[in-house]
Amino acid sequence: MDQSQVVERTAEHVQALLAGESTGHDWWHIHRVWKTALVIGQAEGANEFVVELAALLHDIADWKFHDGDLEAGPRAAGLWLESLNVEPQTVAEVTEIIRQLSFKGADVPDHMPMLAGQVVQDADRLDALGAIGIARTFAYGGHVGQAIYDPAIPAVRHDSAEAYRNAAGPTINHFYEKLLLLKDRMHTATGRQMAERRHAFMEQFLTQFFAEWNPTTQNLEST
Ligand code: ADP
Ligand code: NI
Numbered sequence: 001m002d003q004s005q006v007v008e009r010t011a012e013h014v015q016a017l018l019a020g021e022s023t024g025h026d027w028w029h030i031h032r033v034w035k036t037a038l039v040i041g042q043a044e045g046a047n048e049f050v051v052e053l054a055a056l057l058h059d060i061a062d063w064k065f066h067d068g069d070l071e072a073g074p075r076a077a078g079l080w081l082e083s084l085n086v087e088p089q090t091v092a093e094v095t096e097i098i099r100q101l102s103f104k105g106a107d108v109p110d111h112m113p114m115l116a117g118q119v120v121q122d123a124d125r126l127d128a129l130g131a132i133g134i135a136r137t138f139a140y141g142g143h144v145g146q147a148i149y150d151p152a153i154p155a156v157r158h159d160s161a162e163a164y165r166n167a168a169g170p171t172i173n174h175f176y177e178k179l180l181l182l183k184d185r186m187h188t189a190t191g192r193q194m195a196e197r198r199h200a201f202m203e204q205f206l207t208q209f210f211a212e213w214n215p216t217t218q219n220l221e222s223t
Contacts, residue, residue, distance in 0.1 A: 105158030122191030130198030141171030
């Protein structure tokens with residue numbers, strides 16, 4: 001099987017696995033990350049085969065939905081690639097990228113030395129920003145039963161993957177605990193550039209959200 005067939009088979013496999021998923025990790029999330037990662041990867045000169053496979057397989061067994069098992073994702077991806085006889089070096093790179101990909105807290109640094117991994121992490125994070133990011137965040141919050149917002153519950157900076165995973169604060173807090181921090185954690189120049197407008201749009205959304213939360217006549221005059 002040549003590389004393009006491996007990519008095609010993998011895309012079909014992931015689409016079948018994630019169709020109808022409702023936490024924001026659905027097939028269309030994967031599809032967007034895949035296409036964005038290709039754009040960034042080409043601009044940055046990353047290994048395209050590794051970028052495509054890591055993007056396609058990065059969310060098939062998320063630790064947040066597997067009792068915090070950080071190995072569930074890399075394991076499922078590795079088994080799939082081995083079943084297609086992909087060479088061990090590529091399997092090792094793809095599974096290592098998936099292992100390190102997810103955000104684990106405001107005060108937990110990223111560890112992503114491989115360029116292909118930096119590209120996929122930037123692409124995945126871009127999909128958490130902007131209009132799509134806002135939609136996904138509230139979809140996820142609703143799925144796990146979080147409140148939209150509660151002024152009595154402050155946002156927190158998590159310093160471990162476990163603390164981050166166990167957070168059950170209101171969804172608005174997630175903007176301060178993760179989403180607004182992502183722009184400055186982009187690895188590639190291309191990703192950083194693509195993050196700018198999406199970041200600005202979220203800030204605009206939050207300004208409007210709080211203006212509506214605390215209505216004053218001033219809001220009336222300024223609109
Ligand atoms: P990553 O790809 O960095 O692992 P996640 O899988 O954590 O990202 O997040 C997937 C989507 O779910 C993102 O849009 C993210 O912002 C959203 N999400 C994750 N945790 C929360 C949360 N506690 N509240 C609201 N949205 C969340
Ligand atoms: Ni993702």
